[in-house]
Amino acid sequence: MNEEPTHEPEEVQPDGGAATDDVALDPWGSSTVDDYRSLFEQFGIEEFDDVLPEVTDPHYLMRRGVIFGHRGYDRVARAMREGEPFAALSGFMPTGDPHIGHKLVFDELIWHQEQGGDTYGLIADLEAHSARGLPWEEIDEHARDYILSLLALGFDPTEGELYRQSENRELQDLAFELGSEVNFSEMEAIYGFGGETSVSHMQSVVTQMADILYPQLDEPKPTVIPVGPDQDPHVRLARDLAARTRYFGVTEAYASFEADPAERTVLARAYEERKSFADEPDRPRCVEAADWLDEHDALAALYDPAVIESTVEKLHAAGKEPLRPRVRFLDRNATEDAFEALIEAAEGEKRVYEAHIDSFELSRDAAEELAREVELAHGGYGFRAPSSIYHRFMTGLTGGKMSSSVPASHISLLDDPETGYGKVKSATTGGRETAERQRELGGRADECPVYELYAYLLAGDDDEFAKEVYDECVGGERLCGDCKEQAAVLMQEFLEEHQEKREEARELLAELDIDLDPKRV
Secondary structure (H helix, E strand, O other): OOOOOOOOOOOOOOOOEEEOOOEOOOOOOOOOOOOOOOHHHOOOEEEHHHHHHHHOOOHHHOOOEEEEEEEEEEEEEEEHHHHHEEEEEEHHHOOOOOOOHHHHHHHHHHHHHHHEEEEEEEOOHHHHHHHHOHHHHHHHHHHHHHHHHOOOOOOOEEEOOEHHHOOOOHHHHHHHHOOOOOOOOHHHHHOOOOOOOOOHHHHHHHHHHHHHHHHHHHOOOOOOEOOOOHHHHHHHHHHHHHHHHEEEEEEEEEOOOOOOHHHHHHHHHHHOOHHHOOOOOOOEEEEHHHHHHHHHHHHHHHOOOHHHHHHHHHHHHHOOOOOHHHHHHEEEOOOOOHHHHHHHOOOOOEEOOOEEEOOOOOHHHHHHHHHHHHHHHOOOOOOOEEEEEOOOEEEEEOOOOOOOOOOHHOOEEOOOHHHHHHHHHHOOOOOOHHHHHHHOOOHHHOOHHHHHHHHHOOOOOOOHHHHHHHHHOOOOOHHHHHHHHHHHHHHHHHHHHHHHHHHHHHHHHHHOOOOOOOOOO
């Protein structure tokens, strides 16, 4: 039997700004991502291919690489495999018609619901009003359209929750509490806000942080947020806030002094080598480890010399204190009663300090769970760091990014089927200049908006069909005219079926506890 991977530590560090010289991730902008691999290097987004083997019966968007990145999705995949509670949430800003790009998120939510997750679909109406300035009447109309399409595609409202930000008081209360953990300087660094940014716009960001953590109010659990990569700044801030609101942080340590993650890596190496320098290997001293690190110049090739130097200084200051692995509970926001309760609950050998507790017998995972149990028992949230998955942007039918504000670039889920047919027939392709060149060189499926329609939507769960279209294109057997005709017919059929189901969903929508025509003063 293969061992399960160990739990990813829930210690989350502040992420800083949401932009670099090369890539800017703007939740309200219209930029595209030309190089998705740069997101792995610059923002720490992990490759989804690495976690894909852990997902049982993955969605076709995962199999085909449309979902390309993630943060911490291994926790969600593990919960799905083991039948443990997990959740999925994503939101929709009702500033225009829902289109086929939004369908990616609809499908991801519905798939997670089918896997047994508690699933939440929210209408980001406060964001639409504050960040985009839309009037409420228009927001209400678009909100209805988004929910109808989500229901028509298969979202089960009896097994999930649909809500509007403006109508959810519990959400707003959570946003108020989270707002005390964020200041303007941080908003400026992450989102580029300045003196002209309205307070309502900033408030809408905090509300989105509450959205992301909302599924954990009743019970902390792994939660995935399916989004495009432009929404990553929200995910990173929410992960940071999940850590800031915790009563206790849990880290590994080797002595009574504080060490950052890089220094802990050096301390771990020294502890592993204790037999080579300690007079009593079962009880190595900090000063012995400091001398060993000082004498081994080769370590500078493995670790940052500045980190080695700071570690050596701390070890020398600790003197003859034993170098021993332990798990440390850090007091972040704990009440006095909660701190005392944790001291009592941490069984086995331990050391109690003014602002932390060191346990020598608990594992990291056991310590995480104990800290959460004590926190929940004393009125804390106990949030787990939310996870996320990222899908590629769909290319607009006219080239560039698909945009709700450019009707020819996208196909609305409300488009007349004949209109959808015509848009596909008029779409830009990755074909060659002539049929002869196409047969000779093959088409450029990887640069073709029409092929994306097959891969993202029209081929459905049929991987063989999607591969057949791709192979025939790049092999020169498939010409653009025939390919677009086939795609146009499939799109027309999809829209006809979807809009029939939208009409059926109207009756269901009328029964739901969500107000789409609220009275406003």
